[in-house]
Amino acid sequence: MAQRHADAVTGAWTWAGADAAADTEAADTDTTADPDGGATATGTSGTDTTGTGGTGAADTGAADTPAETGTDTPADATPERLLINLGPGHPSGHGMLRLRLTLDADQITAAEPVIGYVHRGAEKLFEARDYRQIIVLANRHDWLSAFSSELGVVLAAERLAGIEVPPRGVWARTLLAELNRVLSHLAFLSSYPPEIAAAGSAPPDAAVPHDSAPPDEDAPPDEDAPPDEDAPPDDAAPADSAAPADGPGVAARAAFDARELIQAVMEEISGGRMHYMFNRVGGLAAELPAGWLGRVRGAASQVRSALPVIGAVVREHEGFRRRTRGVGRLTGEQVRQYGVSGPAARACGVDFDLRRDEPYLAYGELADVLQVVTRAEGDCLARFECLLDQVGTSLELVDACASRLAALPAGPLSARLPKVFKVPEGHAYAWTENPLGINGYYLVSRGGKTPWRLKLRSASFSNVQVLCELLPGSRVTDLPAVLGSMFFVVGDMDR
Numbered sequence: 001m002a003q004r005h006a007d008a009v010t011g012a013w014t015w016a017g018a019d020a021a022a023d024t025e026a027a028d029t030d031t032t033a034d035p036d037g038g039a040t041a042t043g044t045s046g047t048d049t050t051g052t053g054g055t056g057a058a059d060t061g062a063a064d065t066p067a068e069t070g071t072d073t074p075a076d077a078t079p080e081r082l083l084i085n086l087g088p089g090h091p092s093g094h095g096m097l098r099l100r101l102t103l104d105a106d107q108i109t110a111a112e113p114v115i116g117y118v119h120r121g122a123e124k125l126f127e128a129r130d131y132r133q134i135i136v137l138a139n140r141h142d143w144l145s146a147f148s149s150e151l152g153v154v155l156a157a158e159r160l161a162g163i164e165v166p167p168r169g170v171w172a173r174t175l176l177a178e179l180n181r182v183l184s185h186l187a188f189l190s191s192y193p194p195e196i197a198a199a200g201s202a203p204p205d206a207a208v209p210h211d212s213a214p215p216d217e218d219a220p221p222d223e224d225a226p227p228d229e230d231a232p233p234d235d236a237a238p239a240d241s242a243a244p245a246d247g248p249g250v251a252a253r254a255a256f257d258a259r260e261l262i263q264a265v266m267e268e269i270s271g272g273r274m275h276y277m278f279n280r281v282g283g284l285a286a287e288l289p290a291g292w293l294g295r296v297r298g299a300a301s302q303v304r305s306a307l308p309v310i311g312a313v314v315r316e317h318e319g320f321r322r323r324t325r326g327v328g329r330l331t332g333e334q335v336r337q338y339g340v341s342g343p344a345a346r347a348c349g350v351d352f353d354l355r356r357d358e359p360y361l362a363y364g365e366l367a368d369v370l371q372v373v374t375r376a377e378g379d380c381l382a383r384f385e386c387l388l389d390q391v392g393t394s395l396e397l398v399d400a401c402a403s404r405l406a407a408l409p410a411g412p413l414s415a416r417l418p419k420v421f422k423v424p425e426g427h428a429y430a431w432t433e434n435p436l437g438i439n440g441y442y443l444v445s446r447g448g449k450t451p452w453r454l455k456l457r458s459a460s461f462s463n464v465q466v467l468c469e470l471l472p473g474s475r476v477t478d479l480p481a482v483l484g485s486m487f488f489v490v491g492d493m494d495r
Helices: 020-029 122-126 134-138 146-161 167-189 192-201 247-270 292-316 318-324 332-338 380-407 459-465 476-485 490-494
Strands: 003-006 013-016 081-086 098-104 107-114 426-434 437-445 453-457
Touching: 122 134, 122 453, 134 146, 146 167, 146 426, 146 437, 167 192, 167 247, 167 292, 167 380, 192 247, 192 292, 192 318, 192 476, 247 292, 292 318, 292 380, 318 380, 318 476, 380 476, 437 459, 459 490
Parallel strands: 003 081
Antiparallel strands: 003 013, 081 098, 098 107, 426 437, 437 453
16 A cells, blocks of 8 residues: 655655555556546545545546556555654644654544654753752753652652651642642643634534635626525624633633742742742752742632633533543553553543552641542543643642641751762662653662762653554544643653
């Protein structure tokens, strides 16, 4: 079966496979062959002249019968498939991802993620910087959850060095980790669901027959034509900006505003909006500002009040639910084979969360508040529902941590460390439940100021590699829903 390659940038078509030469000769011998590789007068299958990948004769008037040369065409000829490059790019605009897709008409039959466009060798850079400097590198690969990425590195160093963080530092880290989780989830909820819902609400274009001529705008009106019953009256008011705002737009704005509330309290304590650099080996970089816990509670309360508006698209919008229900279905077996984690895994019934199953920080004392959100369907809709419900759970954890911090007696946030800090020789592994899934940090030390080796296991890498099994069978129009519901950041994937 011949395949044609389409370059997404240049638009050039090239033939692939051993049948290319034979196909070219066949096209040269047939005077009615489509120069774009479409169907010939013999009824050979191929793409039609509209480029949709359909089969049958082109619009040259060719019949579905053998040509005058006597060449017979099988009735069940295999349709031609297209191999296209989607990207390099990413629908969210974060980083660069390329997908090699094989299409049969508008259906995806094979998918291969091509990664590495923003790889910067973070693991190798760790080996040339001390344990304070590597925090700068650790929080940059997943820019939506920078605090959580810092946290895994310092936990591995503290575990290997035997450092005990003061209780106030433990609870403050837990609070900040949950605030960062809300930030990450709201970033996805403010972009993908409203856009998918808007696309699902758009009315389809009216079909126009191929042989119909465009209307002549200069022609006089036909007085004998019957009146159009669907036409608006002459005195009808034109549609303008005074029309009510659409649901997806309102939800997107509400999610953006809610994210800014959390961003403000994170910026107040750390000085950064994206790369916080607030973790340190042994605790945190600075004391909590006066009155900060009260402002955290206020921000959490406002975000909780906005959740019904933010979640209206996911829970009620028929266009969004129609475009995501039953699409991109992931199974529990695929989750275990590829190491998918986070909300994407829990949406198909995998009930696993490190905060509950292998507690770290103060999560062991929050078992009565921590509710692990799961679904059984495994489709795009279930993944977005898990993400939305997880925001509410994280806000409950934020309130619990803030109350516990306010009740703790005064004390330090960090353990005292020597000016030149060295980690004893050995190795340790720490893993955390990051907003996108499980991140792992394997630290090997030879007793120096820098790691001898620090290996990262990122949630995005595993969530992306399952696309080769998840995308086949989907349609091209399903790509935004499938990619957006797998919750990955390209920088976290490439590191």
